[in-house]
Amino acid sequence: MIDIDKIISVIARRDAKTAGLQFPEGLKRQGPDIAKAVESMTGATVIISGDPCYGACDIDDGLLDMVDVLFHFGHSRLLEDDRIVYMEYYHDVDVDAAVLQALPMLGKRVGVVTTVQHIRMLPRIESILIAAGKEPVIKPGDSRITYPGQLLGCNFSAAPQDVDSILFVGTGNFHPMGVQMTTQVPVIAADPFTGQARKVDVERIMRQRYAVMAKAMDAKKWGIIIGMKPGQQRLELAKRIKEVAGDAVLITIREISPERLIAFKVDAYVSTVCPRVAIDDASRFNVPVLTPVEFDIIKGLKKWDELAFDEIRGE
Amino acid sequence: MIDIDKIISVIARRDAKTAGLQFPEGLKRQGPDIAKAVESMTGATVIISGDPCYGACDIDDGLLDMVDVLFHFGHSRLLEDDRIVYMEYYHDVDVDAAVLQALPMLGKRVGVVTTVQHIRMLPRIESILIAAGKEPVIKPGDSRITYPGQLLGCNFSAAPQDVDSILFVGTGNFHPMGVQMTTQVPVIAADPFTGQARKVDVERIMRQRYAVMAKAMDAKKWGIIIGMKPGQQRLELAKRIKEVAGDAVLITIREISPERLIAFKVDAYVSTVCPRVAIDDASRFNVPVLTPVEFDIIKGLKKWDELAFDEIRGE
Numbered sequence: 001m002i003d004i005d006k007i008i009s010v011i012a013r014r015d016a017k018t019a020g021l022q023f024p025e026g027l028k029r030q031g032p033d034i035a036k037a038v039e040s041m042t043g044a045t046v047i048i049s050g051d052p053c054y055g056a057c058d059i060d061d062g063l064l065d066m067v068d069v070l071f072h073f074g075h076s077r078l079l080e081d082d083r084i085v086y087m088e089y090y091h092d093v094d095v096d097a098a099v100l101q102a103l104p105m106l107g108k109r110v111g112v113v114t115t116v117q118h119i120r121m122l123p124r125i126e127s128i129l130i131a132a133g134k135e136p137v138i139k140p141g142d143s144r145i146t147y148p149g150q151l152l153g154c155n156f157s158a159a160p161q162d163v164d165s166i167l168f169v170g171t172g173n174f175h176p177m178g179v180q181m182t183t184q185v186p187v188i189a190a191d192p193f194t195g196q197a198r199k200v201d202v203e204r205i206m207r208q209r210y211a212v213m214a215k216a217m218d219a220k221k222w223g224i225i226i227g228m229k230p231g232q233q234r235l236e237l238a239k240r241i242k243e244v245a246g247d248a249v250l251i252t253i254r255e256i257s258p259e260r261l262i263a264f265k266v267d268a269y270v271s272t273v274c275p276r277v278a279i280d281d282a283s284r285f286n287v288p289v290l291t292p293v294e295f296d297i298i299k300g301l302k303k304w305d306e307l308a309f310d311e312i313r314g315e
Numbered sequence: 316m317i318d319i320d321k322i323i324s325v326i327a328r329r330d331a332k333t334a335g336l337q338f339p340e341g342l343k344r345q346g347p348d349i350a351k352a353v354e355s356m357t358g359a360t361v362i363i364s365g366d367p368c369y370g371a372c373d374i375d376d377g378l379l380d381m382v383d384v385l386f387h388f389g390h391s392r393l394l395e396d397d398r399i400v401y402m403e404y405y406h407d408v409d410v411d412a413a414v415l416q417a418l419p420m421l422g423k424r425v426g427v428v429t430t431v432q433h434i435r436m437l438p439r440i441e442s443i444l445i446a447a448g449k450e451p452v453i454k455p456g457d458s459r460i461t462y463p464g465q466l467l468g469c470n471f472s473a474a475p476q477d478v479d480s481i482l483f484v485g486t487g488n489f490h491p492m493g494v495q496m497t498t499q500v501p502v503i504a505a506d507p508f509t510g511q512a513r514k515v516d517v518e519r520i521m522r523q524r525y526a527v528m529a530k531a532m533d534a535k536k537w538g539i540i541i542g543m544k545p546g547q548q549r550l551e552l553a554k555r556i557k558e559v560a561g562d563a564v565l566i567t568i569r570e571i572s573p574e575r576l577i578a579f580k581v582d583a584y585v586s587t588v589c590p591r592v593a594i595d596d597a598s599r600f601n602v603p604v605l606t607p608v609e610f611d612i613i614k615g616l617k618k619w620d621e622l623a624f625d626e627i628r629g630e
Contacts, residue, residue: 029580051569061377223365
């Protein structure tokens with residue numbers, strides 16, 4: 001699945017003496033073998049990033065500064081930097097069963113969205129929908145999005161609103177819930193790995209978020225977290241929130257953990273890092289951690305029914 | 316204990332618009348209050364580092380790049396960078412009881428070493444030793460060491476060898492064990508906080524290290540870890556070890572944890588990061604993690620009786 005030939009030709013073309021490899025967790029175990037193969041075929045010194053990597057925003061900038069070229073695996077292009085080569089990773093798993101299961105739950109005009117792993121299956125999904133008499137809609141996203149119909153956990157700009165339903169093809173709850181909360185269009189999630197489809201329900205996550213927001217309403221001292229990962233830095237947003245919060249400090253964090261948040265004596269945090277952190281890790285934090293959207297709601301800058309997932313939008 | 320006036324005058328003198336604050340774990344809780352005080356008195360935007368900080372080597376370079384000046388607390392100067400202001404932190408705790416306890420265990424000529432927290436007590440320690448008829452020796456260290464007689468966990472260059480005994484004033488086992496293994500001079504550790512003194516015993520740690528080395532002797536695949544913290548990068552050393560190891564990959568890690576090491580399929584690691592990591596965290600790793608010295612021993616480049624703690628020496 002890893003295109004070693006591409007790595008070798010990039011190194012040769014650029015005459016790179018050092019190359020970095022950065023893998024998401026699921027691919028890390030293959031790292032040493034790939035490094036060895038590349039070294040023996042190119043003579044370049046290869047260095048692997050050993051830190052966690054959760055997305056295209058999560059470029060190892062320390063390693064990037066050490067090497068001539070950095071190969072970043074598993075995610076599509078996000079940052080414009082010629083030193084980074086994005087090595088996408090596809091799951092060309094059969095989508096038919098899951099999409100067929102979804103059909104009876106879909107309206108006439110159907111937005112189609114997925115993650116980069118399944119992006120090459122979009123033509124197949126379209127043709128199943130057309131054969132079933134549907135009108136598929138595949139929308140380009142903003143500048144952070146490489147392919148029409150592609151989602152990131154922090155960006156749902158490729159999800160259309162002028163449709164009757166949205167079909168999400170992929171695994172997990174986070175992306176389809178985010179799409180439904182942002183678009184207000186009913187989402188059907190079809191998982192190619194299980195062959196199952198289901199209607200997405202955002203009730204539970206909304207109850208959970210409102211509970212965290214309610215807890216944060218009494219907070220006097222705030223910590224405003226700034227992410228240090230290249231694609232997650234939102235310093236201006238953090239400063240704006242700090243002004244509104246009043247008694248607040250700006251705190252940079254590279255990798256958020258409950259321990260790092262406990263270290264400071266504040267009552268609640270607003271996280272401007274990866275939007276998933278506040279939501280996915282909510283049960284691990286023992287102080288409320290809000291997204292910027294949620295903070296604006298409890299401060300009266302947005303209405304309570306405007307609750308949506310935080311997004312990092314491009315242009 | 317924190318010199319707010321100094322912070323304010325540095326900010327004013329440099330006309331800094333943004334200031335970073337970086338604290339070791341024990342001082343982090345005070346961070347928000349200090350940030351607020353500094354902001355209200357200077358008008359500068361203050362940003363706190365929320366990541367762990369274990370030493371002067373552990374500069375938050377991401378935060379450093381975001382601010383006009385970075386105040387680094389609790390450690391003495393290590394890196395030459397005008398943007399960093401080292402804010403030392405002293406424990407002016409009474410050393411008399413501990414040093415008096417140590418006296419009967421000391422020879423005539425006594426090297427004196429301590430950590431930066433107690434460095435201001437050196438004149439007092441000297442006068443106690445002289446009053447007891449001893450000859451204290453306080454030696455300057457290399458370029459990584461700010462004060463004569465000062466130790467770092469990675470640098471024992473201020474420990475003299477031409478003495479009968481060495482008196483270590485401070486807490487913990489790591490520094491005095493390191494000094495004894497490096498100098499081969501008997502070390503007496505006097506802890507000002509407990510008022511107790513004791514002869515340092517390196518038998519147990521040496522048994523533990525030989526056991527880890529023995530386990531690593533069968534390793535076929537090696538990972539050579541390069542630290543990403545500014546004062547811990549030893550890339551050339553890592554490359555030299557990789558050449559000797561043969562089947563080996565270079566891996567950068569910012570914050571070592573057992574999970575990050577398990578992620579890769581290798582049999583053993585050599586760590587070129589902070590020398591304490593391999594030793595302090597040995598029981599947490601489920602693969603052998605050697606220091607460069609230990610690796611050289613099992614590869615026959617050093618003798619088994621040359622076992623010492625790894626050091627990062629300056630000039």
